[in-house]
Amino acid sequence: MISPAVLLNVKEASRQFGGIRALTDVSIQLRTGELIGLIGPNGAGKTTLFNLLTGVYEPSRGEITLNGQSIGGKKPYQICHKGAARTFQNIRLFGEMTVAENIKIAYTQHAKYSIWSSFFRLPGYLRGEKEIEEKTDELLAIFRLSEHKDEKAKNLSYGAQRRLEIARALAARPKLLLLDEPAAGMNPNETRELMNLIRWIREEFDLTILLIEHDMSLVMGVCDRIYVLDQGKLIAEGTPDRIRNNRAVIEAYLGQEA
Template identity: 75%
Template sequence: MLLEVNGASRSFGGLKALSEVSLHIRKGELIGLIGPNGAGKTTLFNLLTGVYPPSTGRILLNGHSVGGMKPYRINRRGAARTFQNIRLFTAMTVLENVKIAFHQHAKHSMISSMLRLPKHFRGEEEITGKAMEMLRIFSLADQADERAGNLSYGNQRRLEIARALAAGPKLLLLDEPAAGMNPNETRDLMNLIAWIRREFSLSILLIEHDMSLVMGVCDRIYVLDRGMLIADGAPAEIRSNPKVIEAYLGQEA
């Protein structure tokens, strides 16, 4: 099992944002996480990536406990994420944004960089090559020298995903990647996510409000409502689940 969450809860003062949530993701799975606004989806992502420690429960990544670990350590363990609100280094170039992610796996040391030794230049050349290849995969190579903040909204989303993949994750967590996109961009994103899963042989956990995207790409779906897990299953099961319908549309529906 790649990811196991057992009874995870998180409280903020007297508010319980998550209550005894348990889920699992196998290697190679593409899993959806849905629920109404305020259901606790992003809070769960924050627990999985070390932004907050769980108040109770265990989180295992590749069999190792990561609950309460610092974000950079969880990233090195194999989990990378994007954010609901795009977080790029907007004043830096497109290429520099991706190179930053590759640098954590750099083979040359800080001393070789400070002394400008040949190993530093070989390492930088290798990282630049890898970053350019990643940009080519995402059709961003021709904008490598452009400031990230100047990209279109859709291309900023693509760059954020490219940067996350540059960290070499086993688990990619996507927080509402289709937010702000038009239907054509959403359709392209759906194809891109399915392609990433195949090409990079990784698992994906996806928060998304666009049900056409979730139902179109996910193997299984977990549903949160008011911090509690109310359903999980295949897309067809979730679509017709009375608890899910009630959570989204209200009792009368």
């Protein structure tokens, strides 16, 4: 049986802010179709790594490739075009825009009509807009947001805003989806729903997913493998069962006394 190809390869990535080293020689790999967890105590460097992967920061050292192409130092929009999309720990929607408009704006980067076609409302533009409208309606239905289509995004409940942010990320047609604490602020029932949703979108959209999350029930319940960071360094990698019983991981979370 042929192993899936490596989609994301991070090799000895480091990031330094002045005299503070936030990440030190971190190496991870995601193969196509995997759902991988990234965990660690507060301040471990998880979000810093996400910011390197999405172009918010440039690596101080090391190499990052997506689908075989270097993305280290690329702009966020360039990395998005190459197939990586993310959500944020603190939800970042266009609050004054409608729910539908938040999704449409992500679809337009793949629009097949030219600016001239748009300006003069030529047939190519009208066909493209119809396609975007249809795809937006599909995502709204999938994420149970259809009835809120014309509401401003800022007026949605917290859970609905989380779903909208994931839907918008999927509208960018990514190969790699980066989820930054998607269960933050959710109650246990919402977290269980989210767990099922993550499993479903992985299969339905043929995605590779990298997930930062503090809710261990979610991480252990959905991830194939887990990487663990502590103080900017990778301290463990393996299946949920191996990580659950890893002494270094237990000490990182609970202290050496434990």
